[in-house]
Ligand SMILES: Nc1nc2c(ncn2[C@@H]2O[C@H](COP(=O)(O)OP(=O)(O)OP(=O)(O)O)[C@@H](O)[C@H]2O)c(=O)[nH]1
């Protein structure tokens with residue numbers, strides 16, 4: 351039984367070492383293994399198709415047949431292509447020339463937006479900034495109190511003029527599904543930051559589905575009202591094939607500028623990272639890696655590449671090939 | 672006979688193009704059925720198509736639909752077992768339902784919706800806020816409880832022992848002669864050993880009053896292949912009796928439950944179709960398969 355791709359490829363390559371040259375059939379079977387590994391890692395079907403096509407083409411080219419060790423060369427191609435799509439290098443947050451820098455968070459329900467708001471605030475505070483959190487999720491029960499608790503833990507202030515959905519009376523009716531005026535709260539929050547001289551504002555918004563036109567319109571209205579410097583799309587690393595639909599819907603709806611991959615402390619392979627980066631072309635900037643406010647880091651494309659393919663240490667694999 | 676078999680194969684080679692087959696494969700993969708199960712399903716379908724001599728892509732699709740419905744709709748008990756328990760020579764104790772799962776799947780919301788259903792059926796319900804970890808989790812549950820007029824047992828301080836809150840809730844349910852106690856637990860990733868031990872403890876401690884009649888694993892329909900790992904680990908630690916598949920109102924199909932049901936024999940009992948109090952429905956295999964095959 352060869353479970354991981356590294357095991358399977360190592361096995362495939364073992365047979366090749368003596369011959370030293372890859373036939374088209376060798377490359378096809380290697381590409382099949384890679385396809386399977388990508389699908390098992392939840393990389394979206396269209397992305398898998400394009401990716402394996404590119405790898406196959408490069409593997410058949412001169413570059414491989416001329417290489418000293420062709421098998422090794424194929425692994426390197428796979429890794430390079432992955433890292434290239436995932437962003438090669440990550441970029442830091444765009445800060446406004448004239449503060450405050452406005453950051454808006456968006457994503458599906460339960461993705462990790464509110465938690466991320468606290469993480470970002472804490473990280474920015476530690477870098478000497480003076481962030482203000484804005485509670486513009488009035489929809490989900492007690493989202494405002496959740497953000498307030500998170501703000502307190504991060505030691506930053508929160509702007510929460512509306513309590514949001516907190517009582518039996520707020521039960522959203524079918525004919526009036528929206529609660530309060532989150533667009534107004536977001537706009538006032540940015541104004542508040544300007545008067546109180548906060549140099550960063552982080553706006554938490556309600557979770558919403560890509561196909562929910564009413565809520566997506568609300569998100570784009572928030573965006574129009576606050577003209578954010580960054581719109582961060584938060585996506586759960588456990589998501590499967592729906593990553594593409596969802597990422598496209600949010601790219602259309604709020605035109606996000608960067609991606610945050612959350613719950614990377616789990617054991618999901620996180621193929622969504624590849625899907626989202628590929629179909630939207632927006633960079634993955636941060637990784638959320640736990641429930642504590644300090645579980646937050648800059649995204650590392652190379653680590654993600656070996657995680658998705660379950661290649662362990664790619665360099666070791668290349669040496670073994 | 673080998674000759675007969677070969678003859679049959681030649682005479683009834685399937686007439687679908689590779690493109691037709693690719694399309695079917697893509698539908699299954701896009702629904703998160705998984706690469707392994709998809710290959711298995713299509714291999715057996717190819718055999719049937721040959722043997723039956725089916726030639727029309729639409730008829731093949733219909734066959735696949737039938738197979739899928741048979742697979743996910745397999746004869747399983749999908750009802751919730753929430754009748755009060757009579758302990759021998761002892762008091763009548765409420766049925767206990769526990770929700771478990773990874774972070775953000777919809778556990779608290781599902782408890783809120785379920786409370787609504789049970790109250791509408793005339794049952795008396797108590798909620799237990801055994802998520803003492805996440806910011807404002809108990810407030811969120813209390814809001815849901817207030818909507819249907821049921822009490823929420825909670826701890827005043829964040830970080831309290833979740834097992835003792837669960838115990839208190841069940842004990843309150845017993846003392847108040849409630850019919851059902853619904854216990855919400857914190858989201859936890861299945862690879863966190865410490866948090867999974869904590870969940871085991873919640874089950875054990877609760878069982879001192881009444882063993883849970885139902886342990887619902889709440890799976891998010893957007894979840895990919897990791898859902899199977901989630902189900903395996905939660906089943907082992909907490910003895911899962913059913914699945915609630917949430918967020919089916921989105922574009923995700925929730926195909927991972929096909930593997931989960933098949934491997935663990937745990938039935939999908941409920942589906943979540945929105946954020947509102949009435950957005951909960953029993954699982955329907957035909958609807959589910961239609962969602963996958965379009
Ligand atoms: N393990 C882990 N849990 C996380 C991470 N980020 C968020 N969570 C948890 O995921 C759950 C949902 O997080 P929230 O921050 O409330 O998500 P949200 O996107 O604001 O959710 P809605 O407002 O309901 O749409 C909570 O239990 C968080 O503690 C992470 O990186 N790792």
Ligand SMILES: Nc1nc2c(ncn2[C@@H]2O[C@H](COP(=O)(O)OP(=O)(O)OP(=O)(O)O)[C@@H](O)[C@H]2O)c(=O)[nH]1
Nearest residue numbers: 459460774775776777778779780858918943944945
């Ligand atoms: N669209 C949709 N949203 C849902 C559904 N069920 C829950 N949600 C939303 O998903 C988000 C997370 O729901 P919760 O009930 O807080 O999830 P949870 O599992 O209790 O989260 P943690 O306690 O943080 O692990 C909220 O924004 C809910 O409104 C559903 O069936 N459809």
Ligand SMILES: [Mg+2]
Nearest residue numbers: 463464487493
């Ligand atoms: Mg939130």
Ligand SMILES: [Mg+2]
Nearest residue numbers: 778779802808
């Ligand atoms: Mg919860």
